[in-house]
Amino acid sequence: xxxxxEDSLEMPDASQAPRAALERTWRNAPGLLGQLTxxxxxxxxxRFVATGIVxxxxxxxxxxxxxxxLAWSDQTVLDHALYNQFMTMHGTTMMFLFAVPVMEGxxxxxxxxxxxxxxxxxxxxxxxxxxxxxxxxxxxxxxxxFGAPPTAAGSCTRRSAARSTRRARGRTSxxxx
Numbered sequence: 001x002x003x004x005x006e007d008s009l010e011m012p013d014a015s016q017a018p019r020a021a022l023e024r025t026w027r028n029a030p031g032l033l034g035q036l037t038x039x040x041x042x043x044x045x046x047r048f049v050a051t052g053i054v055x056x057x058x059x060x061x062x063x064x065x066x067x068x069x070l071a072w073s074d075q076t077v078l079d080h081a082l083y084n085q086f087m088t089m090h091g092t093t094m095m096f097l098f099a100v101p102v103m104e105g106x107x108x109x110x111x112x113x114x115x116x117x118x119x120x121x122x123x124x125x126x127x128x129x130x131x132x133x134x135x136x137x138x139x140x141x142x143x144x145x146f147g148a149p150p151t152a153a154g155s156c157t158r159r160s161a162a163r164s165t166r167r168a169r170g171r172t173s174x175x176x177x
Contacts, residue, residue: 048105059093
């Protein structure tokens with residue numbers, strides 16, 4: 001005779017009472033609010049992967065616009081500045097908003113299960129890291145709406161490279177800062 005979790009919660013005997021209390025403690029709260037406030041490694045790992053896939057689609061759309069611009073000569077789909085902005089945002093998205101977070105999501109989901117741990121050492125810090133990642137990506141993409149997306153990755157633009165090369169007095173260096 002097998003018992004379901006509902007049966008064990010309704011009629012707990014002396015041996016099942018601690019297990020039922022632990023299951024109530026470690027269970028996610030029901031509903032959307034419960035999923036958004038969960039701090040267990042499986043839920044946060046799946047959040048990282050799902051959000052990374054959304055950023056993959058956004059970065060892929062940027063790539064499609066760039067390829068459309070380069071498909072034929074004399075295209076005016078994107079001007080030079082907008083092309084540079086799309087290129088920078090595409091690279092930033094693919095590395096920092098897709099590849100790294102998806103690998104982190106897989107690690108958060110799988111490693112505690114593989115080593116037999118109940119959860120990661122600091123689950124609330126991990127949940128905070130996810131929210132920082134999500135709002136950081138939204139903040140980065142909101143720069144398009146304010147007309148100020150980045151035009152070059154990093155701090156080494158052509159102007160700062162020329163200025164730092166002059167300071168280097170003959171040394172051939174890229175961007176010294």
